[in-house]
Amino acid sequence: xxxxxxxxxxxxxxxxxxxxxxxxxxxxxxxxxxxxxxxxxxxxxxxxxxxxxxxxxxxxxxxxxxxxxxxxxxxxxxxxxxxxxxxxxxxxxxxxxxxxxxxxxxxxxxxxxxxxxxxxxxxxxxxxxxxxxxxxxxxxxxxxxxxxxxxxxxxxxxxxxxxxxxxxxxxxxxxxxxxxxxxxxxxxxxxxxxxxxxxxxxxxxxxxxxxxxxxxxxxxxxxxxxxxxxxxxxxxxxxxxxxxxx
Numbered sequence: 001x002x003x004x005x006x007x008x009x010x011x012x013x014x015x016x017x018x019x020x021x022x023x024x025x026x027x028x029x030x031x032x033x034x035x036x037x038x039x040x041x042x043x044x045x046x047x048x049x050x051x052x053x054x055x056x057x058x059x060x061x062x063x064x065x066x067x068x069x070x071x072x073x074x075x076x077x078x079x080x081x082x083x084x085x086x087x088x089x090x091x092x093x094x095x096x097x098x099x100x101x102x103x104x105x106x107x108x109x110x111x112x113x114x115x116x117x118x119x120x121x122x123x124x125x126x127x128x129x130x131x132x133x134x135x136x137x138x139x140x141x142x143x144x145x146x147x148x149x150x151x152x153x154x155x156x157x158x159x160x161x162x163x164x165x166x167x168x169x170x171x172x173x174x175x176x177x178x179x180x181x182x183x184x185x186x187x188x189x190x191x192x193x194x195x196x197x198x199x200x201x202x203x204x205x206x207x208x209x210x211x212x213x214x215x216x217x218x219x220x221x222x223x224x225x226x227x228x229x230x231x232x233x234x235x236x237x238x239x240x241x242x243x244x245x246x
Contacts, residue, residue, distance in 0.1 A: 006048075006049050007046045007047070007048060007049070008046060008047050008049050009045075009046055009047075010025070010029065010034070010036075010041055010043070010045040010046065010047055011025040011026050011029065011043065012025075013047045013049070013058065013072070014028070014034070014062075014064075014069070015128065016056075016072045016128065017069055017070055017071060017072050017073070018070075018073060018106075018107040018126060019064060019069055026043060028064065029041050029042065029043050029045075030043070033064055033065050034062065034063070034064055035062070035063045036060050036061070036062055037060050037061050038061070041062075047059075047060060047062070048060065049072075056071050056072035056073075056074070057070075057071030057072065058071070073105070073106045073107070073126055074106075075125070075126060075127045076106045076108060076124075076125060076126050076127075076231070077123070077124075077125045077127065077130075077231065077232040077236075077237050077240070078108060078123075078124040078125070078229045078230065078231055078232065079121060079122075079123065079124075079219060079221070079222075079224060079229060079230055079232060080101075080110075080121070080122045080123075080124050080224075080228070080229040081119070081120065081121065081122075081221060081224040081225060081226050081227065081228055081229070082098070082114050082118075082119055082120060082121075082122045082226075083119055083226040083227050084116075084117060084118070084119045085116060085117075086098055086101065086116065087116050088110050088113035088114050088115075088116075088122065089113070090102075090109065090110075096116070098110065098122075101227065102124070102229075106126050107126055108124040108125060108126055109124065109125065109126065109131065110122045110123065110124055111123045111124075111125060111130070111131050111134050111135060111216075112134070112135060112143075112192055112216075114213060115194075115195055115198075115211075117211070118211040118212070118213065119211075119212055119213075119226065120145070120211075120212040120213035120214060120221055121213045121214060121215065121216055121219070121220075121221040121224075122213075123216050123219060123240075124229065130240065130241060134216075134217075134240075135192075140190040140191075141190065141216070141217050142188050142189070142190050142215075142216075142217055143188070143189050143190075143192075143213060143215070143216050143217075144186065144187070144188050144213070144214050144215035144216075145186070145187050145188075145189070145197060145211060145212060145213050145214065146180065146184065146185075146186055146211075146212045146214055147184065147185055147186075147187060147197055147201070147208055147210070147211050147212075148183055148184045148208070148209050148210040148211075149183055149184075149185075149201055149206040149207060149208055149209060150183070150206060150207040150208075150209050151183060151206070152182040152183050153182075153183065153185075153206060155179075157204055157206070158177050158178075158179060158185065160204055161175070161177050161185075161187065161200055161201075161204065162174060162175055162176065162177045165199075165200040165203050165204065166203070167199050167200070167202075167203045168199070170193065172191060172193065172196060172200055173189075173190060173191050175187055175188055175189050175190070175191075176188040186214075197211060198211070217239070217240060218236070218239040218240065219232070219236055219239070219240060
C-alpha cells in the first residue's frame with residue numbers, strides 16, 4: 001500500500017529540516033544548490049511529505065550541494081537555565097556561545113535572548129511557528145524577572161518603573177512591578193527591548209547587579225540548576241501553544 005503523504009512548498013520544507021531559514025532556502029534554490037531527484041530545483045516545486053507518525057521526510061531525493069538533506073525533526077521543547085557569561089546567540093566561533101552547551105541534535109534555538117550578564121530561563125525549540133508567535137511584538141507574551149540593584153529604593157522608583165521609562169528615544173510600556181526586599185524587585189514585561197531592565201533602572205539612577213528570568217508566560221524556571229536543561233511536559237507545551245494565556 002502506498003504511504004499517505006501531503007504537499008509542502010520546497011523552501012518551507014528546507015527551513016523545517018533545519019538546513020537554513022526560509023529566506024536562505026529561496027536563495028539556495030535560486031543559486032542551483034538544491035536538486036530534486038537529480039534535477040535542479042526551482043522555487044515553485046512542492047515536496048511530498050510522508051505522513052507516518054514520527055517520520056517526516058520527503059518522497060523525493062533532495063540534495064544540497066550534492067549532500068543528502070535530512071527529514072524534518074520532530075518538534076522539541078526544552079527549558080534551559082542560562083548561566084551568567086553565556087551569550088544567547090548561536091555563534092560557533094565564540095567559546096562563550098550558548099551553542100556549545102546544546103546537543104548537536106536536535107537543532108534547538110532560543111526564543112528570545114538573555115544578555116550575557118543575566119541568567120535564568122531560556123525556552124529552546126525547533127518549532128518555528130511557536131518561535132514566530134512568541135517573538136511577534138503584537139503578541140506581547142509576558143516574562144518575569146527578579147532583579148537586584150546597587151542600593152535600596154523607595155516606592156517612587158517602583159511607581160516610575162511601572163509607568164514606563166523614557167530613554168534613547170523610546171518609552172517602555174507600563175509593566176507590573178513588586179518589591180521583594182529593600183533592593184530587589186520582581187518585574188513583569190511584555191516587551192523585549194535590548195537590555196531593557198538595565199536601561200530603565202540606569203535612567204532612574206540605579207545599577208542592576210543581578211538579573212534573573214524566572215518565568216516565560218506559563219513556564220517557570222522552577223528548580224532547574226544553572227547550565228541544566230529539561231524537556232517540557234505535555235501540559236507545559238500545550239499551554240505555550242494555546243492562543244489565550246492566563
